[in-house]
Amino acid sequence: MSNHYVKYEELYRFIFDCLSKVGVCADSATSVAEGLASTSLFGIDSHGVKLLPHYVRAAKNGRINLNPKCELNLKSHCAGVLDADHAFGHYSGTVAMNKAMELAKEFGVGAVSVANSSHFGAAGFFAIKAAYQDMIGLSFTHADSLMLSANGKRPFFGTNPISFCAPVEGEGPFYLDMATTTISWNQVMISASQDQNLQEGWAVDENGDAVIDPKLARALNPIGGYKGFGLSMMIEILCSLLTEMPFGQNISSMYKTPITEHRHLGHFFMAINISAFTEVSDFKKRLKAMMDEIRQEPPKGNAPVMCPGDPQKLHKKKRSEQGIPVLDVTWKEFEGLAKDLHVPLPTAKRG
Amino acid sequence: MSNHYVKYEELYRFIFDCLSKVGVCADSATSVAEGLASTSLFGIDSHGVKLLPHYVRAAKNGRINLNPKCELNLKSHCAGVLDADHAFGHYSGTVAMNKAMELAKEFGVGAVSVANSSHFGAAGFFAIKAAYQDMIGLSFTHADSLMLSANGKRPFFGTNPISFCAPVEGEGPFYLDMATTTISWNQVMISASQDQNLQEGWAVDENGDAVIDPKLARALNPIGGYKGFGLSMMIEILCSLLTEMPFGQNISSMYKTPITEHRHLGHFFMAINISAFTEVSDFKKRLKAMMDEIRQEPPKGNAPVMCPGDPQKLHKKKRSEQGIPVLDVTWKEFEGLAKDLHVPLPTAKRG
Numbered sequence: 001m002s003n004h005y006v007k008y009e010e011l012y013r014f015i016f017d018c019l020s021k022v023g024v025c026a027d028s029a030t031s032v033a034e035g036l037a038s039t040s041l042f043g044i045d046s047h048g049v050k051l052l053p054h055y056v057r058a059a060k061n062g063r064i065n066l067n068p069k070c071e072l073n074l075k076s077h078c079a080g081v082l083d084a085d086h087a088f089g090h091y092s093g094t095v096a097m098n099k100a101m102e103l104a105k106e107f108g109v110g111a112v113s114v115a116n117s118s119h120f121g122a123a124g125f126f127a128i129k130a131a132y133q134d135m136i137g138l139s140f141t142h143a144d145s146l147m148l149s150a151n152g153k154r155p156f157f158g159t160n161p162i163s164f165c166a167p168v169e170g171e172g173p174f175y176l177d178m179a180t181t182t183i184s185w186n187q188v189m190i191s192a193s194q195d196q197n198l199q200e201g202w203a204v205d206e207n208g209d210a211v212i213d214p215k216l217a218r219a220l221n222p223i224g225g226y227k228g229f230g231l232s233m234m235i236e237i238l239c240s241l242l243t244e245m246p247f248g249q250n251i252s253s254m255y256k257t258p259i260t261e262h263r264h265l266g267h268f269f270m271a272i273n274i275s276a277f278t279e280v281s282d283f284k285k286r287l288k289a290m291m292d293e294i295r296q297e298p299p300k301g302n303a304p305v306m307c308p309g310d311p312q313k314l315h316k317k318k319r320s321e322q323g324i325p326v327l328d329v330t331w332k333e334f335e336g337l338a339k340d341l342h343v344p345l346p347t348a349k350r351g
Numbered sequence: 352m353s354n355h356y357v358k359y360e361e362l363y364r365f366i367f368d369c370l371s372k373v374g375v376c377a378d379s380a381t382s383v384a385e386g387l388a389s390t391s392l393f394g395i396d397s398h399g400v401k402l403l404p405h406y407v408r409a410a411k412n413g414r415i416n417l418n419p420k421c422e423l424n425l426k427s428h429c430a431g432v433l434d435a436d437h438a439f440g441h442y443s444g445t446v447a448m449n450k451a452m453e454l455a456k457e458f459g460v461g462a463v464s465v466a467n468s469s470h471f472g473a474a475g476f477f478a479i480k481a482a483y484q485d486m487i488g489l490s491f492t493h494a495d496s497l498m499l500s501a502n503g504k505r506p507f508f509g510t511n512p513i514s515f516c517a518p519v520e521g522e523g524p525f526y527l528d529m530a531t532t533t534i535s536w537n538q539v540m541i542s543a544s545q546d547q548n549l550q551e552g553w554a555v556d557e558n559g560d561a562v563i564d565p566k567l568a569r570a571l572n573p574i575g576g577y578k579g580f581g582l583s584m585m586i587e588i589l590c591s592l593l594t595e596m597p598f599g600q601n602i603s604s605m606y607k608t609p610i611t612e613h614r615h616l617g618h619f620f621m622a623i624n625i626s627a628f629t630e631v632s633d634f635k636k637r638l639k640a641m642m643d644e645i646r647q648e649p650p651k652g653n654a655p656v657m658c659p660g661d662p663q664k665l666h667k668k669k670r671s672e673q674g675i676p677v678l679d680v681t682w683k684e685f686e687g688l689a690k691d692l693h694v695p696l697p698t699a700k701r702g
Binding site (some may be wrong): 108 | 559
């Protein structure tokens with residue numbers, strides 16, 4: 001299996017150009033380009049540039065509003081709902097998190113839920129924006145049914161992820177971004193495409209029985225059984241009920257729902273102003289000390305003890321130097337997009 | 352093994368009287384009595400009335416300030432730090448959550464971290480207070496090192512729990528209260544006292560190797576491996592860094608640290624005003640519908656699919672009628688307290 005290695009800036013440009021060519025407004029195209037390319041730079045390939053062909057289809061076929069008019073309804077000082085008007089999730093999430101940060105600066109905390117949105121990629125893309133501004137950021141989304149219910153035989157909630165980011169002295173932010181299932185569904189699809197088995201305990205088939213063949217997987221186990229199920233329900237409450245969006249088995253599917261239909265997804269974003277509690281510089285120094293202590297913990301085997309986000313930081317360093325690997329299967333799709341849309345392919349090195 | 356069955360009101364009265372007799376102020380004694388008795392009523396015996404003898408020792412020996420002067424430092428409109436002056440955690444948490452709710456009513460969200468506190472019992476005791484007032488409540492605490500670090504051989508973070516509660520139409524609040532470890536440490540101690548083995552995957556010994564003998568357990572596995580470890584670190588950041596309290600291996604132990612010493616624990620509470628986002632009555636109806644849909648999901652085996660908090664609701668119903676079971680070992684300690692402090696024992700039925 002060979003890859004093409006592409007610089008972040010080249011992928012960003014290619015994504016922006018492809019989306020612009022199908023009529024996506026510049027603000028939306030910028031958010032998606034930044035979101036997908038930075039997620040791939042972090043090594044999270046399941047939520048990165050491989051999604052571009054799907055996103056172009058979504059833009060061309062009516063799922064996405066190319067020129068959304070997002071509308072904020074603030075019913076209180078520091079919290080409210082953003083109606084995203086069926087924008088790309090990367091864009092609506094960016095608008096919402098920016099507003100949450102603005103509110104947090106003024107009031108101490110800002111919380112914005114988002115209605116009528118679509119797939120937003122990696123949750124961490126939004127939470128880290130707050131950390132870059134020396135605040136704590138939280139980001140949540142619901143998703144279509146894929147998590148096996150505790151004691152059940154089929155899924156009700158989605159892989160509903162949580163992201164939490166915070167600023168650190170002398171290095172990139174603390175970065176936690178995790179599905180509440182054992183793995184993400186995109187990882188199942190990647191395993192299926194590469195004919196690799198799943199690990200035991202990750203997935204179940206249509207009868208709720210354990211399965212390792214990714215092609216037979218119909219649902220993913222929650223982390224910690226009923227505990228992960230409970231966390232997923234917490235996220236569903238924030239993203240579905242504070243937004244008046246559908247929940248559970250009524251949430252449309254990314255791939256199975258006709259691409260002509262809006263998805264009506266909900267998200268929830270929060271920014272916490274650290275300076276409302278303590279000195280920001282002290283907070284960042286102490287978080288750095290905490291992270292360094294963790295990294296010096298004695299390992300059980302060969303793998304070191306790491307902090308959440310450490311693998312992503314290593315990927316970012318390596319991929320900033322060597323380029324982001326794009327699988328052949330994705331590169332072929334990029335070639336199709338380049339030809340159809342008359343957009344120059346990204347400059348790439350074979351490896 | 353036989354039990355004494357005691358009504359909630361009798362346990363509440365006994366706890367309040369015992370603490371009052373050792374000099375605890377009425378506000379603190381009320382919070383602890385309500386907290387321990389209601390937690391036992393919910394069936395969470397590991398964090399309920401069995402802790403009373405320890406709490407009396409903590410009050411008598413200087414760990415707890417009997418007449419704390421809690422001080423709120425609000426550096427912003429809706430967020431700030433409460434210095435708990437070494438109060439019982441149940442009291443400082445009650446003061447902080449009440450303040451968070453007050454702020455949420457005015458601003459949309461309220462967030463209060465607590466410094467210089469002590470063990471606060473079950474996290475859900477505070478979060479549910481917000482749900483009783485038609486708000487969403489969140490409650491977190493850090494704790495001493497007991498969670499095996501991902502890839503490590505010993506613990507760094509504690510069992511750091513998260514609680515999330517929300518109001519529901521026609522029944523008690525949605526109630527999620529979970530340690531980020533597979534089980535709580537109090538459950539290990541209960542298993543050890545009853546000579547029962549732990550389940551595989553729950554605990555490790557002093558070398559970080561899997562163990563089922565509770566007497567050999569030195570650390571608990573996080574839920575979902577590195578994911579639970581990440582959630583625990585998120586909670587540590589909120590509870591240690593926003594409060595300027597110790598973190599990780601520097602947090603004192605509930606039982607091993609001399610009972611004469613303050614514990615310097617930190618907590619974090621948040622209230623979210625639902626009406627800042629949507630109609631409260633609609634929210635409650637839709638959450639009820641979500642919960643009923645979940646309960647009707649097809650089960651895999653004999654156990655039904657339940658919502659978080661459903662087991663607690665069943666316990667509350669049963670124990671409200673039949674009384675709260677108090678183990679003989681705890682009852683003997685109650686007899687000692689009654690004798691030493693000249694407090695009447697709770698009225699009880701043997702069963």
